[in-house]
Amino acid sequence: MTREIWGIAAEFADPESLVDAAVNARDAGYRHVEAYTPYPIKQLEAAIPDRRALPPIVFIGGLLGFLTAWAMEFYIAVIDYPINVGGRPLNSWPSFIVIMFELTVLFASVFAFVGTLALSGFPRPNHPMFNLSRFSQVSNNRFFLCIEASDPIFDAKETADFLADMDPVEVMEVDED
Amino acid sequence: MVTIEQRQRHATRRPDPDVDLPVIAPSQTLVTVTEQVSSIPLYRAAPGLWWVMFGVGLTLLSIFAVAVTYLLSKGVGIWGINIPNAWGFAITNFVWWIGIGHAGTLISAFLLLLNQSWRNAINRLAEAMTIFAVMCAGLFPLLHLGRSWIFYWILPYPNTMTVQPNFRSPLVWDVFAVSTYFTVSLLFWYLGMIPDLATLRDQSRNRFSYAFYGILSMGWRGASRHWKFHQKASLLLAGLATPLVLSVHTVVSFDFTVAILPGWHSTIFPPYFVAGAIFSGFAMVLVLAIPIRSVYGLHNVLTERHLNNCAKLTLATGWIVAYTYAIEPFTAWYSGNQFEMFVVHNRATGPYAWAYWSVLFCNVAVPQLLWSRKVRLNPKALFTVSIFILIGMWLERYMIIISSLHRDYVPSSWANFIATIWDNATLYGSMGLFITLFALFVRFFPVIPIYEVKELLPYSHPERGAAR
Numbered sequence: 001m002t003r004e005i006w007g008i009a010a011e012f013a014d015p016e017s018l019v020d021a022a023v024n025a026r027d028a029g030y031r032h033v034e035a036y037t038p039y040p041i042k043q044l045e046a047a048i049p050d051r052r053a054l055p056p057i058v059f060i061g062g063l064l065g066f067l068t069a070w071a072m073e074f075y076i077a078v079i080d081y082p083i084n085v086g087g088r089p090l091n092s093w094p095s096f097i098v099i100m101f102e103l104t105v106l107f108a109s110v111f112a113f114v115g116t117l118a119l120s121g122f123p124r125p126n127h128p129m130f131n132l133s134r135f136s137q138v139s140n141n142r143f144f145l146c147i148e149a150s151d152p153i154f155d156a157k158e159t160a161d162f163l164a165d166m167d168p169v170e171v172m173e174v175d176e177d
Numbered sequence: 178m179v180t181i182e183q184r185q186r187h188a189t190r191r192p193d194p195d196v197d198l199p200v201i202a203p204s205q206t207l208v209t210v211t212e213q214v215s216s217i218p219l220y221r222a223a224p225g226l227w228w229v230m231f232g233v234g235l236t237l238l239s240i241f242a243v244a245v246t247y248l249l250s251k252g253v254g255i256w257g258i259n260i261p262n263a264w265g266f267a268i269t270n271f272v273w274w275i276g277i278g279h280a281g282t283l284i285s286a287f288l289l290l291l292n293q294s295w296r297n298a299i300n301r302l303a304e305a306m307t308i309f310a311v312m313c314a315g316l317f318p319l320l321h322l323g324r325s326w327i328f329y330w331i332l333p334y335p336n337t338m339t340v341q342p343n344f345r346s347p348l349v350w351d352v353f354a355v356s357t358y359f360t361v362s363l364l365f366w367y368l369g370m371i372p373d374l375a376t377l378r379d380q381s382r383n384r385f386s387y388a389f390y391g392i393l394s395m396g397w398r399g400a401s402r403h404w405k406f407h408q409k410a411s412l413l414l415a416g417l418a419t420p421l422v423l424s425v426h427t428v429v430s431f432d433f434t435v436a437i438l439p440g441w442h443s444t445i446f447p448p449y450f451v452a453g454a455i456f457s458g459f460a461m462v463l464v465l466a467i468p469i470r471s472v473y474g475l476h477n478v479l480t481e482r483h484l485n486n487c488a489k490l491t492l493a494t495g496w497i498v499a500y501t502y503a504i505e506p507f508t509a510w511y512s513g514n515q516f517e518m519f520v521v522h523n524r525a526t527g528p529y530a531w532a533y534w535s536v537l538f539c540n541v542a543v544p545q546l547l548w549s550r551k552v553r554l555n556p557k558a559l560f561t562v563s564i565f566i567l568i569g570m571w572l573e574r575y576m577i578i579i580s581s582l583h584r585d586y587v588p589s590s591w592a593n594f595i596a597t598i599w600d601n602a603t604l605y606g607s608m609g610l611f612i613t614l615f616a617l618f619v620r621f622f623p624v625i626p627i628y629e630v631k632e633l634l635p636y637s638h639p640e641r642g643a644a645r
Contacts (some may be wrong), residue, residue, distance in 0.1 A: 015636075034401060035401040036398055036399045036401075037399050037404065037470060038376075038628060038631055039404075039628040039629075039632050040628070041404070041637075042403075044401040044404075045405055047401075055413065059308035065324050071342045076333055077344050077345075083345075092345055098350040098424070099350060099353045101359070106357040108417050109365075109414055109418075110360070112414055115406075115410075116368065118407045119406045121396075122397070123392075124395070125395070129398055130398075132310070137379070139372070139376040139379045139399055140211045140376065140379065140380070141208050141211065141379075
């Protein structure tokens with residue numbers, strides 16, 4: 001029975017080598033690449049592009065919150081439970097603004113949070129990368145680059161050689177579960 | 178050619194003496210940061226002073242439990258409140274606690290937008306403080322309701338009574354403002370902590386902590402895509418939280434300004450309350466950060482720079498507060514309104530004059546010590562000044578509430594407010610809730626943001642590779 005390979009990972013000791021390797025992998029035509037780092041590194045966003053974006057999700061959330069608050073306040077104050085306060089109009093919208101603002105912020109924030117989890121695929125307690133024993137050092141001081149087997153130009157031998165040329169600490173195969 | 182403006186700017190810029198204060202001590206590496214912060218929750222025995230803190234918190238919390246149980250069984254009559262002093266301690270405590278909560282979001286959101294890198298080490302602690310302070314704050318209006326178990330009647334929901342809240346009332350706005358603020362602060366705090374919880378997961382030495390932090394970190398792998406969305410979300414949440422934090426205390430101040438009582442019915446209240454909130458919040462940040470950095474030896478990440486900057490912000494917001502103290506009597510005099518003038522006179526000379534003069538002493542006189550660089554860099558002195566500010570800000574809210582209520586328009590309804598033992602028990606008891614929660618947070622969670630401190634290390638920023 002042959003082992004299923006999920007990808008080939010290279011470990012780097014410093015952020016410069018990792019960014020160089022990620023740029024080289026992109027230039028070599030690899031698309032299913034992921035870098036793992038202990039803190040955010042700005043340069044990787046260009047080297048490992050991801051076209052999905054969070055801001056539209058947050059905007060929709062904010063809009064939804066605004067409309068929810070407006071509809072709720074209008075319906076309750078004008079239709080469902082009208083209260084005559086000194087003969088003032090039932091649709092006294094200036095006094096509704098505060099709750100419209102609060103719900104706009106609330107919905108946008110919840111969408112930002114849930115959107116981040118969804119785009120990152122959380123919660124996901126297990127992942128092939130965790131099969132590497134040294135992977136636990138990523139959250140400490142190590143930098144990993146993994147080219148996944150799903151990549152169209154992935155080849156177990158060639159990809160391993162390609163990564164070995166990048167001056168890594170170690171190149172290792174990542175098992176599928 | 179050099180313009181006159183440029184030359185002037187050049188000539189007047191004196192070297193800033195605080196530039197030499199580092200945000201982070203030298204000779205730190207990624208490994209030392211990981212070990213230092215993760216050792217606190219994972220394998221370091223809790224220091225004796227932590228047990229003292231936890232013990233004091235639990236003792237006060239037990240008092241709180243007794244006070245609340247008695248309150249729920251007997252009703253709000255056990256407090257000193259009565260007409261005309263209907264608000265008393267409960268609302269004073271509410272405004273005080275929620276004000277304290279403001280500095281956390283300000284540090285984490287506002288300073289993030291302004292790209293102030295010194296916030297990186299202190300923001301986790303300040304956000305935790307916000308969450309616990311808002312929890313304490315939120316309890317008081319509920320307890321003050323009298324029948325706290327039907328608090329949800331304030332929320333709009335379809336019900337068999339076919340009644341609905343009145344959205345023209347600031348008290349209803351308050352429910353939305355405070356609950357939104359709590360939720361957003363909690364999300365911001367938790368989202369920021371996920372990468373650090375993953376570090377704790379990876380550093381853990383037993384199965385229990387591995388599972389605990391593993392579940393909480395939700396499978397964080399530090400992938401570049403994780404970071405991208407995480408950083409974007411932090412920025413967006415900061416942008417959303419900054420106006421929110423200003424709105425919350427504004428809405429709290431609307432509770433006062435919409436009433437027609439002299440001393441409350443004033444347009445200066447929203448900025449007055451927001452500045453006071455941030456003022457007391459920074460004082461609380463200092464009160465918490467100073468002991469924690471000395472007990473856990475965190476001087477290398479919570480440096481003098483942090484104390485210095487917090488102290489400066491305290492001084493600045495303190496002056497905004499002092500300005501409003503000066504404007505209030507001016508407005509009363511300029512209005513020519515005899516009721517307004519009476520309130521000002523009565524505050525300074527009436528039965529609560531002791532509160533008024535204590536407020537001026539604690540919030541205006543004592544903070545002036547912060548002009549001195551020696552005081553700002555001396556933790557003990559800074560701690561003492563902060564305690565004075567916290568007491569002063571509590572008394573300020575007490576003064577605002579009681580001095581306006583106890584002398585309203587009809588002299589036949591005048592009465593003084595006298596706090597009972599249960600008023601005091603709930604006030605000190607709520608501090609117990611706060612201290613207990615904070616002690617548990619320090620014990621079990623990363624009190625310093627690990628990845629954000631790592632970002633501050635000079636080693637962390639690749640010079641090469643960006644342009645290609």
